Amino acid sequence: MSLLKYESQLREPLIDGDKTYHQVTEDIIGPLETKPTRLWWIGLSIALALLLFGVYSVYREVAYGIGQWNVNRTVGWGWAITNFVWWIGIGHAGTLISAILLLFGQKWRTGVNRAAEAMTIFAVMCAGMFPVFHVGRVWDAFFLFPYPNSRGPVWPNFNSALLWDVFAVSTYFTVSVLFWYTGLLPDLATIRDRAKTKFRKMFYGLTSFGWTGSTKHWQRQESLALVLAGLATPLVLSVHTIVSFDFATSVIPGWHTTIFPPYFVAGAVFSGFAMVNSLLIITRKVLHLEDYITIGHIEAMNKIIVLTGSVVGCAYLSELFVAWYSMNPYEWWAFRENRVNIFSPYGWAYYGMIFCNVVSPQLFWSRKLRRNVLFTFFMSILINVGMWFERFVIFVTSIYRDYLPSSWTTYYSPTIWEIGFYLGTFGLFFTCYFLFAKFFPVIAVAEIKAILKTSGENYKDKMSDLEEMSTGKFYEEEVEHAH
Amino acid sequence: MIKKFVVGSFEDEKVLFAAVKNVRRAGYKIHDVYTPYPIHGLDKAMGLRETSLHTMGFIYGITGTTTALSGMGWIFATDWPLNIGGKPHFPLPAFIPITFELTVLFSAVGMVWTFCWLCKMMPGVKKHHFNLRSTDDLLTMVIECNDSSNTAEIESFLAQNGAIEINTQEAEEGWWFGRYDKEQKLYRTEEVGVGD
Numbered sequence: 001m002s003l004l005k006y007e008s009q010l011r012e013p014l015i016d017g018d019k020t021y022h023q024v025t026e027d028i029i030g031p032l033e034t035k036p037t038r039l040w041w042i043g044l045s046i047a048l049a050l051l052l053f054g055v056y057s058v059y060r061e062v063a064y065g066i067g068q069w070n071v072n073r074t075v076g077w078g079w080a081i082t083n084f085v086w087w088i089g090i091g092h093a094g095t096l097i098s099a100i101l102l103l104f105g106q107k108w109r110t111g112v113n114r115a116a117e118a119m120t121i122f123a124v125m126c127a128g129m130f131p132v133f134h135v136g137r138v139w140d141a142f143f144l145f146p147y148p149n150s151r152g153p154v155w156p157n158f159n160s161a162l163l164w165d166v167f168a169v170s171t172y173f174t175v176s177v178l179f180w181y182t183g184l185l186p187d188l189a190t191i192r193d194r195a196k197t198k199f200r201k202m203f204y205g206l207t208s209f210g211w212t213g214s215t216k217h218w219q220r221q222e223s224l225a226l227v228l229a230g231l232a233t234p235l236v237l238s239v240h241t242i243v244s245f246d247f248a249t250s251v252i253p254g255w256h257t258t259i260f261p262p263y264f265v266a267g268a269v270f271s272g273f274a275m276v277n278s279l280l281i282i283t284r285k286v287l288h289l290e291d292y293i294t295i296g297h298i299e300a301m302n303k304i305i306v307l308t309g310s311v312v313g314c315a316y317l318s319e320l321f322v323a324w325y326s327m328n329p330y331e332w333w334a335f336r337e338n339r340v341n342i343f344s345p346y347g348w349a350y351y352g353m354i355f356c357n358v359v360s361p362q363l364f365w366s367r368k369l370r371r372n373v374l375f376t377f378f379m380s381i382l383i384n385v386g387m388w389f390e391r392f393v394i395f396v397t398s399i400y401r402d403y404l405p406s407s408w409t410t411y412y413s414p415t416i417w418e419i420g421f422y423l424g425t426f427g428l429f430f431t432c433y434f435l436f437a438k439f440f441p442v443i444a445v446a447e448i449k450a451i452l453k454t455s456g457e458n459y460k461d462k463m464s465d466l467e468e469m470s471t472g473k474f475y476e477e478e479v480e481h482a483h
Numbered sequence: 484m485i486k487k488f489v490v491g492s493f494e495d496e497k498v499l500f501a502a503v504k505n506v507r508r509a510g511y512k513i514h515d516v517y518t519p520y521p522i523h524g525l526d527k528a529m530g531l532r533e534t535s536l537h538t539m540g541f542i543y544g545i546t547g548t549t550t551a552l553s554g555m556g557w558i559f560a561t562d563w564p565l566n567i568g569g570k571p572h573f574p575l576p577a578f579i580p581i582t583f584e585l586t587v588l589f590s591a592v593g594m595v596w597t598f599c600w601l602c603k604m605m606p607g608v609k610k611h612h613f614n615l616r617s618t619d620d621l622l623t624m625v626i627e628c629n630d631s632s633n634t635a636e637i638e639s640f641l642a643q644n645g646a647i648e649i650n651t652q653e654a655e656e657g658w659w660f661g662r663y664d665k666e667q668k669l670y671r672t673e674e675v676g677v678g679d
Contacts, residue, residue, distance in 0.1 A: 021519060021620035146558065155558045159567055164580040171584040175591045182595060185604070186618065190519065193615040198664045205663025209599065210608035213618050217602045218521040220534045224598050227540045231587045242580050449520035 013457035014108055016291040021449050028443045029191055031287045033200070036438055039286065047430035054424010057417040058133055066136045068417045074402040075412040080134040082391045083422050085243055086271070087127035088169065089264070089387060092236055093272025094120025095176055098183070099232035102225065107455055108300050110447040111292045114187075115283060116276045117180040118440070122432040123275070124173045126425035131165070133421070161245035168242040175235055179228045182221065185211045186446040203439075240268045247394065253334035254398030257322065263315035270308035270357070271387035273301045277380040279433065281373055283442055292443050295371050302370040305383065309361035312390075316358065330403075338397040345411055346397045349389050356386020485669055486656050487628040488514060489637040490613045491646030492621040496522055499622045502644035503528045506626065511637060514627040514656070517617035536601070540594040547589025551582040609661035611654040621648070627656075 015024075060068045071078040094116040101109035132141050144166045146155050156163045189211035192204035211217070244260035277298060284293040323335040339350045360382055364370050401408045436442070453459045493499040499516070503525070506513060513529055526533075559565070560572040570577075599605055617623035624646070626637055634651045641649050655669060 025519075025619045146554070152563060155563055157565075157567060158555045158559060158581060159570060159574060159577040164584075167581045167584040171588040174588060178591055178595045182598065186519075190618040192663055193612065193618045195663075201664035202662055205609070206606045209604035209606060210610050210658060211602075211604060211618075212515075212610050212612060213517040213519060214602075215516045215518065215522075215525050215529060216531055216534075217604075218518065219526045219531065220536050220598055220601060222521050223534045223536045224594055227537045227594060228591055231540075231544075231591055234583070235587050238580070238583060245580070446520040 009460065009463065011455070012294070012296040013460050014111060014294065014296065014455035015448060015452055016294055016457050018458040019291070019452060019456055021452065024448050024452065025190060025194070025445060027289070027291065028441050028445050028448070029187075029194070032191065032439065032441065033196075037286075040434060040438065044431065044434045047427050047434060050423050050427030051431055052424075052427070053420050054422075054427050057420030057424055058129075060417045061133055061421070062138055066134070068415060070412060070415045070418065072412065074399050074407055075396055077134075077395050077399070078412055079414045079418045079422060080130045082388070082395050083425065084127050084130035084134075085264075085391045085395075086388050087123045087130070087425065088243055089240065089268035089271045089391075090275045090384070091120045091123035091127060091172075091176075091272065092240060092265070092268035093276045094118070094123075095172075095179070095232050095236040096269055096272065097276070098179060099229040099236065102229040103233060106300075107451050108297055110444055110451055111294070111297050112276060112280060112301070112443075113447070114180075114183070114440075114444045115280055115437075115442045116272075117176065117183070118433065118436045118442075119276060119279055120176050120272075121173070121180060122429045122436075123272075124169065124176065125432070126429050128169060128173070129425055129428075130421075161242065161249045164242045165246055168239045172235060172239045175228070175232055179225075179232060182224055182228070183444060183447075184440065185209055186213065186221070187441045187444065189213065190445055191441070237265055240264045247398075252398050253328070253330040254338070254394070256331075257319060259315055259319055259322070263312065263319070266308045266311040266315065267357075267387060267390060270305060270312055270361075271384055273305050273308070274380040274383035274387070277301055277305075277376055278384070281377045281380070283437060287437070287442065289443060292448060295373070298373065298376055299367075299370045302364045302376060302379075305379075306361050306364040306370075309357055309364075309383070313358035316354065334398055334401075338401055339393060344397075346393065346400070349393045349397070353386055353389035353393050356382050357390060360386075484656055485653060487632070487634065488613065488652050488654060489626045489628060489632075489634055489641065490623060490648075490650055490652055491626070491638075491641035491644075492614050492616065492623045492648040493646055494621065495645075496525075496622065498645040499624065500525070500528055502624065502641070502646065505644050506624070506640070509640065511640075512627045514625040517613065517623040517625070519618050519620060519622075522622070536594060536598060539597045540590045543593030543597075544586045544590035546593070547586040548582055550589065551585035552578060555581065603658045607660050607662075608658050609663060609667070610658045611656070611667070613652060613654070614648065 019027075069078065069080070071080070094113070097109050097116045098113040101113075132138060135141055135144075144156060144163070146158075156166075185208055188204050188208035192201065192208050195201045195204060241261040241264065244264035247255035248257060248260040250256060280293050281298070284290050320335055320340070323331045326332070338344055338346065341347055342351060360379065363375075364379070369375050396412055400412055491502075493502060499522075503513065503516065507530065516525060516529060518525070555578050556573050564572050603610075613625050614621055614623040624641070626641075628634060628637070628651075638649050638651065653669065655667075661667065
């Protein structure tokens, strides 16, 4: 046991300041027990206003039909599907942080995983809206699921990538919620046990499922977390792979490429981490959690951003190369004329994407910029704009000029209701996030406590003499004693 | 069932580990140790066996695999065979994505359900909490007593082993439906002697 309690001085502490277990509880749960600030109310009101506008936009679409949008022949998948893939991509960071980093034993995930998982769940909720309403007759959307029915029975086509998507996204949502909530139980119990008001005792009593902190329960909870992480890791990769199959299994030039799965997954992680950065930079400032979400955490995420941004850049290049190398005139045309040609109708989107996703993240090679909070915040917004461009470029530039040149004059731009739907999902996302930050701990309290004595600043300082000790002596004194 | 417990709380894991060892050696029965965060190795020190939750996860997983494959196979090959572009009625590669997703879904949902079942947890469940600080910063060891136990002796034994808050409590050991904003009354079965 003691062997695990030692961590090299070379590593930056993950929890700054002189903390005790009780202080950790106070710092993270304290803000939930006070009245919300005015800033919170203003934020929530803006989010709700956006949400209402979105609800009205969706109402227009449901009541009058999909003609309320500018989608046409040949651009059948316009903003709706662009936004779907964009949101689902953002929804990848949470599970990546909590599952993959758990398997890799990366301790820094404990500071950011709770908020990132919540963000994942909200992003997937927003993503799900788009295909559901894009089907047109939303009241029939349940036809997507295979169930015995009186129409034959008519079953969905299991060969279709679109149906795989239904299964992938709904499974991903369910598993993310379960993973998030089982991790949340101990923290909800902590709030319950220190609650002073009747409402909090009742609400957190119900939501904590009667968690006691029994050793046996912890043992099961840790086993559950490990297996769920093992399941969620291939799951998170499969989801965006399957989303990319929606395009890759078609025969449209620009979509019909085998590089799509890894390319989409890298892009998803890239945009997801950018969104985690945007949210956490604000959260740590507003809730005064700078000791738990340190500059080190932000730097770690920026490192992942520069890696995945470069992977995405390589994917853009290899896509271009393969289009040329394939000697397929349609393929090459789609890339040369519809994307790379800056004077083509959507040339601005392609170069916007290249600038935001490939060029600008390279600045993160500089340690100074990686550790600059304001710059990171600015970059995180820029990257998400870039990733939206990427989805737009992939979908729209591949289909706005089809095999029939007489259709080419059609320039697709959204109506106010398409934009309203997109803004509405922002409203939904931030409404959920504001409520989450008010009623749930944004940092995993129990997990922070578990690493406090190895990675807390005040505890690390005391380990200097351990570092000088010889291995033999260390084993004798610390390990033997523990067993 | 209402029982008597001696409760001792510790501040440091190192002290707790030694205390667990000594308490077991002395022959007292540890009811449970409640901690605010997972302590690795404590389950072994207490003599608890490894959980087999992951085995259940595997069983649920293969159930999902079979459900997906047999379901899709039955639908496409038996119930309503449809010619889709001349493709086979049981196209295994095309079935892999959904099969994988259902495997994960069954395994995850099943495991969480089993976890809640084993730990007796669901909304509305209430249990006795020996020390409210055990979800904050204290490690609470609870020793179960029987009729012949000398609680004063156990209390002093815990004090020698470094416990800081020590008391004796009578509590219901199981779980029940209840609300946390309400005080709990203990319902005892009155012992009625013959001739009373």
